[in-house]
Amino acid sequence: MAVKLKENIYWVGVVDWDIRDFHSHETPFGTTYNSYLITGEKNILIDTCKEELCSELIFGISEVINPKKIDYIIAQHSEKDHSGCLEDIVKISGAKVITNEKGKELLSIYYNTDNWEFIIVNDNTTLKLGDKSFKFILTPMLHWPDNMMTYCIDDKILFSNDAFGQHFASSKRFDYEIKNYSFHYAKEYFANILMPYKSMVPDIIEKLKCLELDMIAPAHGVIWCKYINNIIKKYEDWIFNVKNKAVIVYDSMYGSTRIMAHSLACGLMERGVETKVYDVSKTSISKIVTDVLDCKYLLIGSPTMNRNVTPNIGKFLTYLMNIRPYDKIGVAFGSYGWVECAVNKIKTVFLELYYKIVEDKCLTIRLKPTTEDIKKLKEFGRKLADIDYD
Ligand SMILES: [Fe+2]
Ligand SMILES: [Fe+2]
Numbered sequence: 001m002a003v004k005l006k007e008n009i010y011w012v013g014v015v016d017w018d019i020r021d022f023h024s025h026e027t028p029f030g031t032t033y034n035s036y037l038i039t040g041e042k043n044i045l046i047d048t049c050k051e052e053l054c055s056e057l058i059f060g061i062s063e064v065i066n067p068k069k070i071d072y073i074i075a076q077h078s079e080k081d082h083s084g085c086l087e088d089i090v091k092i093s094g095a096k097v098i099t100n101e102k103g104k105e106l107l108s109i110y111y112n113t114d115n116w117e118f119i120i121v122n123d124n125t126t127l128k129l130g131d132k133s134f135k136f137i138l139t140p141m142l143h144w145p146d147n148m149m150t151y152c153i154d155d156k157i158l159f160s161n162d163a164f165g166q167h168f169a170s171s172k173r174f175d176y177e178i179k180n181y182s183f184h185y186a187k188e189y190f191a192n193i194l195m196p197y198k199s200m201v202p203d204i205i206e207k208l209k210c211l212e213l214d215m216i217a218p219a220h221g222v223i224w225c226k227y228i229n230n231i232i233k234k235y236e237d238w239i240f241n242v243k244n245k246a247v248i249v250y251d252s253m254y255g256s257t258r259i260m261a262h263s264l265a266c267g268l269m270e271r272g273v274e275t276k277v278y279d280v281s282k283t284s285i286s287k288i289v290t291d292v293l294d295c296k297y298l299l300i301g302s303p304t305m306n307r308n309v310t311p312n313i314g315k316f317l318t319y320l321m322n323i324r325p326y327d328k329i330g331v332a333f334g335s336y337g338w339v340e341c342a343v344n345k346i347k348t349v350f351l352e353l354y355y356k357i358v359e360d361k362c363l364t365i366r367l368k369p370t371t372e373d374i375k376k377l378k379e380f381g382r383k384l385a386d387i388d389y390d
Contacts, residue, residue, distance in 0.1 A: 002063040003173045005036070005215060005223065006155050012037045012045075012060035014053045017169045024319065025192040026286040029185070030169030033057075033081055034219050036159060037064055038152070042071040042130030045095070046150060046159050047219055051084035058088070067092050072119070072129055075099040076161040077147045078106035082219055087111050098127070100138055103146035126153070139163060139204050141197050156214040163204070164231055165189050166221030176226040183234050184290070185221060190238050191293040192286050195323045198239050205235060242327065243294045245274040246384075250301035251281055251310040256335035256368050257301045263374045264299055264333065267381015273297070280312045285319045292320075297384060298328045298355070300346045304336035309345045317349045329389060330355035333363035333377075340364050358384055 003011040013034040019027050033049030035057055043065055049057050061067045070093040075083055078099075086107065089095065096117045099107065104118050121127065123138040133153040140147060142163055150159040166185035172178050194201070209232075216224040216231065224231050246268045252258035261277055268275045276295075278288045292298060302313035309317065330353075332346035343364050350357050362376035369377070 048085035054085040246297035263377035271385030
């Protein structure tokens with residue numbers, strides 16, 4: 001269904017209500033693949049969607065123009081959730097494909113582009129296409145090497161591709177249409193997708209601050225209109241600000257590591273540290289890492305199981321290595337039966353992430369914590385909060 005953004009500019013994307021896993025990022029609210037159509041002297045499509053949803057995209061375009069009349073497709077990113085219908089649309093329309101050098105390379109691997117006519121843009125290239133002018137902002141590794149944004153100069157709309165996205169399927173297209181809009185969806189998206197590349201974000205934010213912005217139209221989720229300044233400020237917060245917050249993630253077989261987690265939490269809370277405790281077997285990893293994004297302390301606990309961490313903690317550690325939240329204070333803890341291995345496995349991951357590791361004998365407990373052990377763990381939690389780490 002086409003939705004008007006401004007005169008001659010439409011959302012023609014597809015709502016994916018059913019997706020629940022976006023390459024391991026859990027998406028309990030689905031997502032959208034946002035394509036935008038600009039009509040006028042020239043008809044321009046910005047991004048497409050997944051291949052299997054192509055008919056829905058074509059239907060949306062058809063509500064505005066005959067898809068055969070598309071003159072240009074701006075392919076901001078070759079990942080298949082945005083490029084999946086390019087072959088079909090190029091075939092139907094013969095449109096020229098506007099992308100950057102890297103984008104052309106990647107698209108040429110995915111698709112048979114022999115007969116495609118490419119227009120290659122660089123950072124800051126401006127192009128006049130019919131009655132509209134566009135400026136291209138290359139954002140490599142946010143989160144693929146070919147990502148770029150497109151700024152429609154005449155209408156002050158930034159088509160930001162994956163940046164500022166949210167995995168959130170809704171019947172609403174604009175932020176102001178959603179009552180009590182929560183930035184949580186945007187934060188979860190940032191934590192799970194952009195966190196590994198967050199060092200690239202400050203330069204991009206500086207570039208965006210030079211633009212007049214009426215809308216930021218991302219490739220997923222709602223379009224930012226009312227909260228443009230808020231979402232830019234949120235991105236800055238998520239990059240730079242660490243809260244006085246602890247996230248404790250644990251798995252437990254018979255409750256011993258759970259008691260340890262809760263005891264550590266008590267000590268931290270007594271010192272006023274905002275504390276979140278997650279049983280990894282009960283909460284989605286995507287949700288947990290959203291809290292990890294701005295925490296100061298990350299405590300991970302696992303019982304030793306067959307000389308290793310539990311499979312649930314193993315999965316969490318793999319995910320952590322994938323999204324690489326740096327600059328944390330790491331604490332590993334856990335119970336064991338006859339040989340302790342889990343704590344060292346967790347510390348290995350902390351070392352790879354350059355965490356400052358805080359250790360203590362009380363963090364490994366044989367089989368079951370005693371009352372004395374619980375006291376020591378609470379005391380450790382308090383000390384952890386009291387240490388000056390600078
Ligand atoms: Fe992407
Ligand atoms: Fe995407």
